Amino acid sequence: MKYIYLAGKMTGNPNFKHDFTAAADVLTKEGYVVLNPATHPSGLSYEAYMRIDMAMLKECDAICLLPGWLDSRGASFEKHLAEILGLKVFYFNEWLRDTIVANWLKNNNCVPRDTMRDLQNKKEGANKNDFWRKNKEIKNRGGVVTNSTRRQNRRRNKQKRK
Numbered sequence: 001m002k003y004i005y006l007a008g009k010m011t012g013n014p015n016f017k018h019d020f021t022a023a024a025d026v027l028t029k030e031g032y033v034v035l036n037p038a039t040h041p042s043g044l045s046y047e048a049y050m051r052i053d054m055a056m057l058k059e060c061d062a063i064c065l066l067p068g069w070l071d072s073r074g075a076s077f078e079k080h081l082a083e084i085l086g087l088k089v090f091y092f093n094e095w096l097r098d099t100i101v102a103n104w105l106k107n108n109n110c111v112p113r114d115t116m117r118d119l120q121n122k123k124e125g126a127n128k129n130d131f132w133r134k135n136k137e138i139k140n141r142g143g144v145v146t147n148s149t150r151r152q153n154r155r156r157n158k159q160k161r162k
Contacts, residue, residue: 005035005057005082007075008066011046023066023092030099035060050074057081062088064095 004027010016020038027034035056040049053074057063063082069075082089 002032002062003035003060004032005053005060005063005078005087006037006066007063007069007072007078007082009068009072009075010038011072011074013068019066023064026096027064034064046074050077053078054081057087058085060087062090064090064092066092 006020006023006027008016008019008023010020013019017038020036024034024036037049037053037056040052044052057078060082063078065075065079069079079089
């Protein structure tokens with residue numbers, strides 16, 4: 001079970017409870033245990049909140065930075081502390097985008113373009129690579145690669161395939 005700490009701008013953000021709760025709900029649905037600093041009781045000093053948050057952060061495996069975290073002195077400090085502690089640092093918007101894309105690909109039985117290209121290269125690649133490798137060998141020996149040389153290489157490759 002991964003424990004994730006949420007960090008973002010609270011001071012000066014009137015919707016911070018909604019932002020933090022929405023992010024926590026999404027992460028919880030993905031199977032993470034979320035430590036949400038927006039659920040602290042009100043009325044404490046800034047320093048008291050930071051001490052509580054540091055204790056929470058030390059128990060986590062990762063920190064998730066919400067949009068606007070750069071404008072927050074506390075979230076910037078929490079990110080720095082997480083890096084010192086060796087925690088994984090990720091950004092909620094990027095993680096959400098990647099998760100949505102991965103789930104869509106998985107549910108629609110799609111293969112990402114890079115994977116598809118790798119599969120095609122495995123099927124075709126040996127012949128293509130042989131062709132270009134032979135041309136490089138001829139050039140390296142001081143020869144000239146002409147169209148007739150290319151035709152000869154193609155014929156050889158076709159014969160190998162049969």
